[in-house]
Amino acid sequence: MTDRAFRNLDNLRASASTARVLNLLRVSHEHGRTDGWRAAPLFENSTLNRCLVIKHRLRRNEIDAFRVRRYVATKIILPIDGSDLRVGGRYIFVDQVGFDAMLEQALGIGPSHPDRKILALIDELPSLDPFLLREQLRRNGHAPDPCYFNVSEADLMRMSDFVASEITPLVDLSIGPDADLAAENPVARLTAKIMSNSAGEDMSALGQTLMLRPEEYEEGVFCWKGFLYYKWALQTITGDIGWVVDSVRRVKPRGRVDTEQHVAIDRAKEQVRRRILITCEATADMLRVYDDAFRGLTREGRPTAFRDFLRDAPILFARLGERLGAIQHIVSFWKYRMTGDRSAPGAEELLDLLADFETSLSGRERPDVLALAA
Structure with missing residues (x-):
């Protein structure tokens, strides 16, 4: 074609x-x-x-x-x-x-x-x-x-400030909170290293602290960047998620709707709203696994917690990415379809949309992988 x-x-x-x-x-x-x-x-x-x-x-x-x-x-x-x-x-x-x-x-x-x-x-x-x-x-x-x-250049630019704020506790741990940041800007330098494809020598001290082999260290930095990306991505669409959940509740199909369609639409709307909220909660719980490990490194003097997290991170990646991918798909398409001067969907189209969303979220709301953090 x-x-x-x-x-x-x-x-x-x-x-x-x-x-x-x-x-x-x-x-x-x-x-x-x-x-x-x-x-x-x-x-x-x-x-x-x-x-x-x-x-x-x-x-x-x-x-x-x-x-x-x-x-x-x-x-x-x-x-x-x-x-x-x-x-x-x-x-x-x-x-x-x-x-x-x-x-x-x-x-x-x-x-x-x-x-x-x-x-x-x-x-x-x-x-x-x-x-x-x-x-x-x-x-x-x-x-x-x-x-x-x-990561795309546009996302990198939007993400940099978020990453800088996230890693400031690590910089404070390394050089002290009262250091002259303007002189060398270590936060910006570390942010650039994390966002690049290679950790580089500037972060070798962290790898030594975590007692990771070079290959584990490189993989670990990639995992760290991944969790920062997912945390940023969820934060950027949080407001939109609330709007989508409310919009799904309020949407009414255009044109004639029979009794059977009314029942099916009401059931589908409730299922989609419930699954969006549960999936978001499960995603936030998984990201808290990262937060707890990073706090162990920077606040509680437990670097092994962060090391263990980095070693286990690939197991969490797939499920976390699938959940966020499903949520991002729902948010982006619902905004596209329901905003501007577009007319409301008919009953058949609305049922198709809700079935798509329900399928996207099916099985992804269960926080089963959180057992890894236990």
């Missing part, structure tokens, strides 16, 4: 969200000459390794393209001209009817090709945030270069 007007792909590149878009074309432009990008690509196929991967909420006319009913799909866009995205691109959905034939015809990728497995792993995820994606691939034996898991 060809999509020449996908809301202007050039605009998509400029405003990409790490939770919704994986812009491999940009990764290739920024890192294509590095040894890591060439030696450990995300996809073996060079064209696929320069595509755009998008978590796409299916329109009504797209749902029938799948054998199994679903509401969100993984959209692969192959730009027609990588130097000018305004030209548009060809696109296919992962696992749509005839997907394997389309993939083999367009890219020469057969059902047994390694890239086919990677696409399936990506399709399983509720979002494309870099930490969740990396963990999904890692636990399935695939380790692309770190350049594929960068």
